[in-house]
Amino acid sequence: MSNIRAAIVGYGNLGKSVEKIIAMQPDMELMGIFSRRAELDTDSPVFPIDKIADYADQLDVLFLCLGSATDIPQLAPQYAKTANTVDTYDNHRDIPRHRQVMDEAAKAAGNVALVATGWDPGMFSLNRTLAEAILPNAKQHSFWGPGLSQGHSDAVRRVAGVKKGVQYTLPSQAALDLARQGKAGDMNNKQAHIRQCWIVADQVDHQRIEHDIRTMPDYFVGYETEVHFIDEATFDREHSGMPHGGHVVTTGDTGGFSHSIEYILKLDRNPDFTAAVQVAYGRAAHRLQTAGQTGAFTVLEVAPYLISPTPLDELIARDV
Amino acid sequence: MSNIRAAIVGYGNLGKSVEKIIAMQPDMELMGIFSRRAELDTDSPVFPIDKIADYADQLDVLFLCLGSATDIPQLAPQYAKTANTVDTYDNHRDIPRHRQVMDEAAKAAGNVALVATGWDPGMFSLNRTLAEAILPNAKQHSFWGPGLSQGHSDAVRRVAGVKKGVQYTLPSQAALDLARQGKAGDMNNKQAHIRQCWIVADQVDHQRIEHDIRTMPDYFVGYETEVHFIDEATFDREHSGMPHGGHVVTTGDTGGFSHSIEYILKLDRNPDFTAAVQVAYGRAAHRLQTAGQTGAFTVLEVAPYLISPTPLDELIARDV
Numbered sequence: 009m010s011n012i013r014a015a016i017v018g019y020g021n022l023g024k025s026v027e028k029i030i031a032m033q034p035d036m037e038l039m040g041i042f043s044r045r046a047e048l049d050t051d052s053p054v055f056p057i058d059k060i061a062d063y064a065d066q067l068d069v070l071f072l073c074l075g076s077a078t079d080i081p082q083l084a085p086q087y088a089k090t091a092n093t094v095d096t097y098d099n100h101r102d103i104p105r106h107r108q109v110m111d112e113a114a115k116a117a118g119n120v121a122l123v124a125t126g127w128d129p130g131m132f133s134l135n136r137t138l139a140e141a142i143l144p145n146a147k148q149h150s151f152w153g154p155g156l157s158q159g160h161s162d163a164v165r166r167v168a169g170v171k172k173g174v175q176y177t178l179p180s181q182a183a184l185d186l187a188r189q190g191k192a193g194d195m196n197n198k199q200a201h202i203r204q205c206w207i208v209a210d211q212v213d214h215q216r217i218e219h220d221i222r223t224m225p226d227y228f229v230g231y232e233t234e235v236h237f238i239d240e241a242t243f244d245r246e247h248s249g250m251p252h253g254g255h256v257v258t259t260g261d262t263g264g265f266s267h268s269i270e271y272i273l274k275l276d277r278n279p280d281f282t283a284a285v286q287v288a289y290g291r292a293a294h295r296l297q298t299a300g301q302t303g304a305f306t307v308l309e310v311a312p313y314l315i316s317p318t319p320l321d322e323l324i325a326r327d328v
Numbered sequence: 329m330s331n332i333r334a335a336i337v338g339y340g341n342l343g344k345s346v347e348k349i350i351a352m353q354p355d356m357e358l359m360g361i362f363s364r365r366a367e368l369d370t371d372s373p374v375f376p377i378d379k380i381a382d383y384a385d386q387l388d389v390l391f392l393c394l395g396s397a398t399d400i401p402q403l404a405p406q407y408a409k410t411a412n413t414v415d416t417y418d419n420h421r422d423i424p425r426h427r428q429v430m431d432e433a434a435k436a437a438g439n440v441a442l443v444a445t446g447w448d449p450g451m452f453s454l455n456r457t458l459a460e461a462i463l464p465n466a467k468q469h470s471f472w473g474p475g476l477s478q479g480h481s482d483a484v485r486r487v488a489g490v491k492k493g494v495q496y497t498l499p500s501q502a503a504l505d506l507a508r509q510g511k512a513g514d515m516n517n518k519q520a521h522i523r524q525c526w527i528v529a530d531q532v533d534h535q536r537i538e539h540d541i542r543t544m545p546d547y548f549v550g551y552e553t554e555v556h557f558i559d560e561a562t563f564d565r566e567h568s569g570m571p572h573g574g575h576v577v578t579t580g581d582t583g584g585f586s587h588s589i590e591y592i593l594k595l596d597r598n599p600d601f602t603a604a605v606q607v608a609y610g611r612a613a614h615r616l617q618t619a620g621q622t623g624a625f626t627v628l629e630v631a632p633y634l635i636s637p638t639p640l641d642e643l644i645a646r647d648v
Contacts, residue, residue, distance in 0.1 A: 025582070028582065029464060100648070103644060103648050104641065104645050124648050133648040134632055137633060137636055140638075141611075142601075142605050142608050144349060144604060145352070249585075262349065262352070262601075265597040267604075268592075268593070269451075269591075269593055270590075270592040271591055272590040273587075276582075276585035276586045277582065280582040280587070306644055306648050308647070309632075309633055311629050311630060312457055313457060315458065317461070324424050324626055324628065327457045327460070328444050328628065
């Protein structure tokens with residue numbers, strides 16, 4: 009069997025991770041990266057994005073590594089007319105509309121568009137649907153973190169006297185325990201999470217900085233907030249990564265008997281994991297099209313074995 | 329939409345749980361229970377198993393609640409010729425053969441046979457395949473328990489002086505921690521699990537009973553074993569259930585960055601949870617056949633949304 013021929017659109021954090029993850033696949037090869045820029049800091053072939061249609065017959069799947077804010081809504085449908093696509097569009101409320109638009113574009117061209125992969129949306133979505141379908145009287149809560157929050161880190165760094173700063177959002181242990189017991193009720197995200205800041209600043213400013221952070225409206229007011237001051241060497245060593253993760257906790261009841269399903273992710277580098285999910289679903293996109301399917305699919309609509317490089321017979325003998 | 333018409337074959341612990349779980353579904357109704365026995369302790373209609381073919385046109389799905397040791401291999405193929413079936417066959421090594429036989433029987437009759445559902449095989453299988461497909465350089469370990477072990481409980485109760493006794497198998501915390509760090513290597517199941525006994529016996533016998541248990545070949549020798557003596561009231565209150573559960577732990581590495589996926593089940597009543605998975609996949613069996621599919625499917629081959637009673641559009645808006 010020949011390798012799946014993949015290409016990437018966009019070369020930010022996600023695109024770089026996809027490039028790395030493709031190189032780790034046993035059945036996939038990178039044909040190149042399409043970009044608006046003529047030169048990228050990579051050894052992979054780089055092509056101008058406006059010529060992508062010329063390369064359609066050299067491509068089995070195109071990984072869209074573009075921002076969810078404007079690029080995906082504006083650009084993804086035209087790429088779905090060129091090749092099978094996989095995106096990580098994460099504007100949850102807009103996903104039904106996006107799926108519809110991608111479905112029309114992909115169907116018109118005989119392609120498959122896998123939308124909203126990654127981990128949330130993506131693997132968390134899959135686990136929410138599976139756990140809720142299985143457990144009678146299901147109660148379900150998703151928790152995110154510990155994860156770097158870009159917007160909140162920027163806000164912390166704008167506080168006078170902050171030399172370096174990051175903000176992580178993480179599940180409240182008390183909230184997680186309540187969810188595991190099926191007692192979290194209608195707990196909202198604000199109650200379920202805490203905000204943890206790690207700051208480098210002169211000692212004389214600590215008290216005022218902590219006050220400025222805690223009283224920042226929208227960002228921190230109403231949240232359980234921790235502010236930790238550390239030295240610069242510790243900061244550089246421990247807080248330069250992009251960790252993330254989370255929990256999907258589902259409890260159910262079968263007439264007096266409790267059951268719980270918990271799915272936990274711990275990710276050292278958020279874009280690498282998102283890319284790993286995206287790449288695996290690229291395999292599925294190619295296989296679905298090869299099997300005669302067209303249109304848009306979410307992770308809920310893809311038979312799980314289709315994302316594995318291992319043949320189905322081997323999976324059944326090994327994993328089932 | 330009319331309800332999915334379900335029936336049960338076999339009325340042991342699993343069949344009773346399936347009966348209860350079907351009553352909790354919004355889109356399913358129980359047509360009856362097929363049994364070798366003329367009378368069962370139930371309010372549901374009971375029919376003789378040898379007349380099941382006469383009821384084929386009243387059935388959308390048949391839940392096979394039969395033993396894996398001999399009943400499923402001998403009897404399941406003939407039921408697959410009668411109706412869509414869902415089994416919980418759990419002889420892992422024999423599942424490829426079983427799937428093949430069920431595939432032929434179901435295809436010949438235009439039916440769908442969902443094989444090896446439940447939690448292991450079943451949800452654990454699904455998570456093993458998904459996590460291994462996603463994480464580069466994946467290392468994976470499954471842990472079972474805390475769970476009641478029937479065979480070991482019987483062995484403990486045969487020790488002279490034991491009035492009441494149960495044995496649970498549970499993951500070793502040290503082994504679990506190693507797996508979460510990706511450092512468990514080729515650790516085998518014996519190293520990964522401990523055996524915990526709860527015993528009611530006269531004080532004078534405790535020391536000898538503990539020795540007899542720890543030195544029992546095959547059952548306990550070579551395992552980390554705990555023996556706890558408790559009073560009869562505590563035993564009756566705390567050790568009369570059928571708890572089970574476990575973990576699938578997968579770690580991966582993306583060039584110096586670690587990632588882990590962990591799937592955890594905690595089940596108060598093992599047959600209820602197995603039944604809940606089986607019933608959900610019954611929905612998928614009916615839908616697959618309605619969509620024109622025939623033959624045998626494992627959980628790896630079923631698109632996840634097919635097991636949910638919630639329509640796909642709602643799932644995409646709510647869970648993705």
